[in-house]
Amino acid sequence: MPAAVTPAAVKSALDAGAGILRLAPTWVPRSFLMPGRRIKLAPQDIYAFGAHRGGIDERWFASTTPAANENRTEDEGLSWVVVDGKKAFTLLDAVGLEGASLIGKEMYDKYQRWPVYSKFFDNLGPIPHHMHQSDEQASLVGQQGKPESYYFPPQLNNLGNHFPYTFFGLEPGTTKQDIVRCLERWNEGDNGILNFSKAYRLQPGTGWLVPPCVLHAPGSLVTYEPQWGSDVFAMYQSMVEGRYVPWSLLTKDFPKERHQDLQYLVDALDWEGNVDPHFKDHHYLEPIVAEQGDGWVDRWIVYGKVKGKELFSAKELTISPGARCTIKDRGAYGLVAVQGCGKIGKHHLQTPAMIRFGELTEDEYFVTEAAARQGVTFVNTGSEPLVTLRYFGPDVNPHAPNVGDHKKTST
Ligand SMILES: [Zn+2]
Numbered sequence: 001m002p003a004a005v006t007p008a009a010v011k012s013a014l015d016a017g018a019g020i021l022r023l024a025p026t027w028v029p030r031s032f033l034m035p036g037r038r039i040k041l042a043p044q045d046i047y048a049f050g051a052h053r054g055g056i057d058e059r060w061f062a063s064t065t066p067a068a069n070e071n072r073t074e075d076e077g078l079s080w081v082v083v084d085g086k087k088a089f090t091l092l093d094a095v096g097l098e099g100a101s102l103i104g105k106e107m108y109d110k111y112q113r114w115p116v117y118s119k120f121f122d123n124l125g126p127i128p129h130h131m132h133q134s135d136e137q138a139s140l141v142g143q144q145g146k147p148e149s150y151y152f153p154p155q156l157n158n159l160g161n162h163f164p165y166t167f168f169g170l171e172p173g174t175t176k177q178d179i180v181r182c183l184e185r186w187n188e189g190d191n192g193i194l195n196f197s198k199a200y201r202l203q204p205g206t207g208w209l210v211p212p213c214v215l216h217a218p219g220s221l222v223t224y225e226p227q228w229g230s231d232v233f234a235m236y237q238s239m240v241e242g243r244y245v246p247w248s249l250l251t252k253d254f255p256k257e258r259h260q261d262l263q264y265l266v267d268a269l270d271w272e273g274n275v276d277p278h279f280k281d282h283h284y285l286e287p288i289v290a291e292q293g294d295g296w297v298d299r300w301i302v303y304g305k306v307k308g309k310e311l312f313s314a315k316e317l318t319i320s321p322g323a324r325c326t327i328k329d330r331g332a333y334g335l336v337a338v339q340g341c342g343k344i345g346k347h348h349l350q351t352p353a354m355i356r357f358g359e360l361t362e363d364e365y366f367v368t369e370a371a372a373r374q375g376v377t378f379v380n381t382g383s384e385p386l387v388t389l390r391y392f393g394p395d396v397n398p399h400a401p402n403v404g405d406h407k408k409t410s411t
Helices: 007-016 091-103 105-111 135-139 176-184 262-267 279-283 369-374
Strands: 020-023 026-029 056-061 080-083 086-090 116-121 148-151 165-168 198-201 207-210 288-293 296-302 313-319 324-327 333-339 341-344 347-350 364-367 376-380 386-392
Touching: 007 080, 007 086, 007 091, 020 091, 056 333, 080 091, 086 091, 091 105, 091 369, 116 386, 148 296, 148 313, 165 207, 176 262, 207 279, 207 296, 296 324, 313 324, 313 376, 341 386, 369 376, 376 386
Parallel strands: none
Antiparallel strands: 020 080, 020 364, 026 056, 056 116, 080 086, 148 207, 165 198, 288 296, 296 313, 313 386, 324 376, 333 364, 333 386, 341 347, 341 376
């Protein structure tokens, strides 16, 4: 690993890139899931961390959040900044040294970190019905809560894999005792929790906003997932596709003395949020045009508030061949290209067809607050649309739509 980074090195990278930092791909394996093989990683590299670590099914974007995996490598989950064609320092270190000039003074003063990240999530099958703790719950184990959001990029979803449906929440009328009984049945095989939930068909080009403490069993589409910078979770389903889910994956982010307290584990769910009879109305997202011009359109893909707070948001920018645009945003963002090629500021943008593990790409960038506010010029130099996804931190886009607004606007 390179030597410790200095403020001067970060400043010089910012100057050289005119406030835009090139990032290296950050791959993350999960031992309890089966990779879906749709996020461009070369097939011979799916088990590059070692088969015992599980296959690589996630790529994290502009991340300063460590992946909470057992046996993790030292920098697992962290994005590296590429300078002169080499991995030079982590975005985490850069924010630690020059936080205000990267993410803006206001966000840095409030959080002392880049408090969000996004990932591609790519699995062969569904994953267990689980929730992410709230801030209050996560603080008991020294962590932060995690609201998250989904967008299913059409470019990565030619194939839906085994189960392109997501269970959300619990059927209205379900009682806490029903779910306590599911937890009692943990070691009898499938504990039957999905009998108390319903699944929604996932449609490429749409998304969902999921608050903490709300159960979800994500289906098998490739998902772009802007979320809070935390890796806490609790799985309430004991078996998925014939594979056993260890009890420890339910309890790992709850206080130790509560690990066998079934009532406590069920009380940890946001009950009203889970049994909401209008669940889709309150969580489903369709793209909404934010801005458009000659040969380009910028759409909101993730928006809406969680318990009244704007925590993250995301946009999809599409530029026709030969077109260009200058886009001004109110805050820093992490960006990834999903189709086409061109330029972002002075940098090349190139969507890769296949990436070897450890290889660098030109599809991912971090744009500082100052550069975003000044405006970033994108040019499509290719013969197909240039499509990028970018996500923002908290309180950057108070004017963003609310969940449900797609019903009253045209897309
Ligand atoms: Zn989740």
